[in-house]
Amino acid sequence: MGGDNDVGQPPLKRQKLSKPSHITPLEGSRTGVVATGSAALMARSIPINDGETVGSHGQIRKVEFVRIIEQALFSLGYQQAGAALEEESGIRLQSPAVQQFREDILAGRWNECVTTLSRIGVLEESTFKAASFLILQQKFLESLQSSNTTAALEILRSEITPLGVSTPKVHQLASFIVCSPQDLLTKAQWKGVGQESRQFLLEELQQLLPPSIMVPENRLEHLVEVALKVQREACVYHNTLDDVLSLYADHRCSRDQIPTQTLQVLEMHDDEVWFLQFSHDGRYLASSSKDCTAIIWEVVEDDSLRVKFKLTGHSKPVSFVAWSPDDTMLLTCGNEEVVKLWDTATGLCKYTYDKPNSCFTSCAWFPDGQRFVSGGGDKCIYMWDLEGHELEAWKGARMPRINDLAITTDGSHMVSICDHKNIRIYNLEEKTERVIEEEKPITSLSVSKNGRYLLVNLVSQEIHLWDISAATRDLPKKxxxxxxxxxxxxxxxGGTDYAFIVSGSEDSQVYIWHRWNGELLDVLSGHSGTVNSVSWNPVNPHMFASASDDHTIRIWGLSNRPKIKKHDEKAGSSNGIDHLVNGGTRDLLENLRPFNSDTD
Structure with a gap:
C-alpha cells in the first residue's frame, strides 16, 4: 500500500437486439442467437390500436389492458374466469395461430412450429430466422439425445445452416454430435427432451417476438411491482419490516415510522462516551468511553438494554470497538494504546495486541473472523490473527498516519483515512490502490453493508457519500x-434498506437525513453534550443509539412507543451497519492535529 459509493433500474421490457450482420453467440447463452434492433420487436403488419382507452388520463389501451388481465387470470389458475373474459370482451389473449404455435412447441412438432411461425404475424426477416434457429436447435438436440445422429446431421446441414444465422454457433452444434447424452446436456447447457426444455424454449422465443404477438409472462405482476417500487422509493419515511405493500391505497409512510423518541437513557459510563456499535445480529450494543472502559449491553425482551459485561483493563480512554463477523468476539482500541480481544460470552480478555511504539486508534475484521487489521499514529497497518501473530504489515517512509480503517464485507478491499484529507482504497488481492481526495479534513468513515458506498464526516460541517463502485469519479452526495x-x-x-443517514453533532443533537434525496428529516434533542457517535440496529429498523459527552447513551425508538422503565443499574442500546470505522478521539484531535473549520 503506497504512502503518498437495494437501487437498480427496473428491467427492460424487451431484450435489446443487434443487427443481423453482427450476429454472434451471446456469452453465457444457450442459444447464442440475437435478432435485429427495434424493428425486430414489432411485426410490421400488426397495427398499433389507437382506439378505446381506459383510465383517467387516457393512456391505457383497452385491448392491451384486457389481454394482460386475461393473462393474469390464466397464470393464477382461473381458467374459466380467463375464458369468460375472452368471451365477453371479444378480445383473445392469444390469436389462434399463436395458440397453435405454443401447442406445437410443447408437443415437439418442430416442422409445424416453423410453418406456424410464419402465420403469427409479419416479422422482420432477422427475427424470423432467429426464432427458426431456436426451434430447429431444439429439434437437433432432441434428435441427438435420442441417438438419431443421422437425422441430427441432416437437420444441421439442410435446415439450420441455410438460415445463415451464426456460423460459430453452427460449428458449436456440430461439435455436440460426438458427445455422449450426458455430456450433451452439460456442454449445450440444455435440460434434455421434455416439457422443461420446451417451456424454456417458449420463454426464449418470447424474448424475440413482439409483445403484441406474445404478451410477456407475468406482465400484470411486473407492472404492479414497478408501480409499488416507485411509490416506495418516493416515500422518504419508509421504514418497515413488512416487505408486502397494500394495493388498496398509494403507499405513504408517516413520520412516526422513524425512531425520534428517547426510550431509554443509559448512564453506566463515568465519563464521555466516544463510540458505540451494535452487533451484527442486533442483540448487543458495545460502547467505549473516556473512563477507560467498554460496556457490552444486551437487548432484552422489551427492546430495552441492560449491562451484560463491563470490560476493564485499558490504561487509557477506549476510542473504538469492533464486533467480529459472528459477534462472538469484540476488539477494543485504547486511545493510542493497545488493542484487546474479548470473548463476548464470558467478558474475558483473550489477548492483548501491542507493538513497541505503537499508537493504535482503529481496527477492522476480515469476513472470515480469523484476522483483523489495526492502524494508528505510528504510520503502520498490521494484520493479526487471533493468537497474536503478525501476518502482514504496511509501513515505510511513505506510509501516512492512519486515522480510520475498514475492511469491505467481501474482504477484498481495505479502506483507510490518511493524511487528514485522503481516503485510500487498497485492493488486497491485486495489491493496487486508488485515492479519493477531500478538500477538508476527514474525521470518520463508515462503509455500507454491500461495500459500495463510503460515508465520511468532514470538519466543514458536511457528510459526503461516495459511490466507490462507479466507473467514473462522480461528485459525492452531501x-x-x-x-x-x-x-x-x-x-x-440505518433503517430499512439503509435508507437513512444519521449523525451526531457538536450542538448536542442527532440529525437524520434521507439517504437518496438528502432531505433533512428530523433533528433530535435530548443530550446535553456533543453527540460523538451513533449506531442503528441492523435487525430492528426502529431502534438506534447515540453516545455523548454528557456520559450517557440514548436509545431512540418510535414516537408511539412508551418509554422504557429504567432497569436497576442497567440499560441499553443498539446499532446497524456492516462496518463503522473512526480514527482519533477528542483528546487525540486536540493534542495531535486540532481540527478547525478553517483548517486547510
Missing part, C-alpha cells in the same frame, strides 16, 4: 445541517 468543526463526529447508515 448532507448538511449538523455542526462539526473541532471534534470527531461519527455517522452511519
Amino acid at each position: 448532507y448538511r445541517g449538523h455542526r462539526q468543526g473541532r471534534y470527531v463526529i461519527r455517522s452511519c447508515f
Whole structure:
C-alpha cells in the first residue's frame, strides 16, 4: 500500500437486439442467437390500436389492458374466469395461430412450429430466422439425445445452416454430435427432451417476438411491482419490516415510522462516551468511553438494554470497538494504546495486541473472523490473527498516519483515512490502490453493508457519500445541517434498506437525513453534550443509539412507543451497519492535529 459509493433500474421490457450482420453467440447463452434492433420487436403488419382507452388520463389501451388481465387470470389458475373474459370482451389473449404455435412447441412438432411461425404475424426477416434457429436447435438436440445422429446431421446441414444465422454457433452444434447424452446436456447447457426444455424454449422465443404477438409472462405482476417500487422509493419515511405493500391505497409512510423518541437513557459510563456499535445480529450494543472502559449491553425482551459485561483493563480512554463477523468476539482500541480481544460470552480478555511504539486508534475484521487489521499514529497497518501473530504489515517512509480503517464485507478491499484529507482504497488481492481526495479534513468513515458506498464526516460541517463502485469519479452526495468543526463526529447508515443517514453533532443533537434525496428529516434533542457517535440496529429498523459527552447513551425508538422503565443499574442500546470505522478521539484531535473549520 503506497504512502503518498437495494437501487437498480427496473428491467427492460424487451431484450435489446443487434443487427443481423453482427450476429454472434451471446456469452453465457444457450442459444447464442440475437435478432435485429427495434424493428425486430414489432411485426410490421400488426397495427398499433389507437382506439378505446381506459383510465383517467387516457393512456391505457383497452385491448392491451384486457389481454394482460386475461393473462393474469390464466397464470393464477382461473381458467374459466380467463375464458369468460375472452368471451365477453371479444378480445383473445392469444390469436389462434399463436395458440397453435405454443401447442406445437410443447408437443415437439418442430416442422409445424416453423410453418406456424410464419402465420403469427409479419416479422422482420432477422427475427424470423432467429426464432427458426431456436426451434430447429431444439429439434437437433432432441434428435441427438435420442441417438438419431443421422437425422441430427441432416437437420444441421439442410435446415439450420441455410438460415445463415451464426456460423460459430453452427460449428458449436456440430461439435455436440460426438458427445455422449450426458455430456450433451452439460456442454449445450440444455435440460434434455421434455416439457422443461420446451417451456424454456417458449420463454426464449418470447424474448424475440413482439409483445403484441406474445404478451410477456407475468406482465400484470411486473407492472404492479414497478408501480409499488416507485411509490416506495418516493416515500422518504419508509421504514418497515413488512416487505408486502397494500394495493388498496398509494403507499405513504408517516413520520412516526422513524425512531425520534428517547426510550431509554443509559448512564453506566463515568465519563464521555466516544463510540458505540451494535452487533451484527442486533442483540448487543458495545460502547467505549473516556473512563477507560467498554460496556457490552444486551437487548432484552422489551427492546430495552441492560449491562451484560463491563470490560476493564485499558490504561487509557477506549476510542473504538469492533464486533467480529459472528459477534462472538469484540476488539477494543485504547486511545493510542493497545488493542484487546474479548470473548463476548464470558467478558474475558483473550489477548492483548501491542507493538513497541505503537499508537493504535482503529481496527477492522476480515469476513472470515480469523484476522483483523489495526492502524494508528505510528504510520503502520498490521494484520493479526487471533493468537497474536503478525501476518502482514504496511509501513515505510511513505506510509501516512492512519486515522480510520475498514475492511469491505467481501474482504477484498481495505479502506483507510490518511493524511487528514485522503481516503485510500487498497485492493488486497491485486495489491493496487486508488485515492479519493477531500478538500477538508476527514474525521470518520463508515462503509455500507454491500461495500459500495463510503460515508465520511468532514470538519466543514458536511457528510459526503461516495459511490466507490462507479466507473467514473462522480461528485459525492452531501448532507448538511449538523455542526462539526473541532471534534470527531461519527455517522452511519440505518433503517430499512439503509435508507437513512444519521449523525451526531457538536450542538448536542442527532440529525437524520434521507439517504437518496438528502432531505433533512428530523433533528433530535435530548443530550446535553456533543453527540460523538451513533449506531442503528441492523435487525430492528426502529431502534438506534447515540453516545455523548454528557456520559450517557440514548436509545431512540418510535414516537408511539412508551418509554422504557429504567432497569436497576442497567440499560441499553443498539446499532446497524456492516462496518463503522473512526480514527482519533477528542483528546487525540486536540493534542495531535486540532481540527478547525478553517483548517486547510
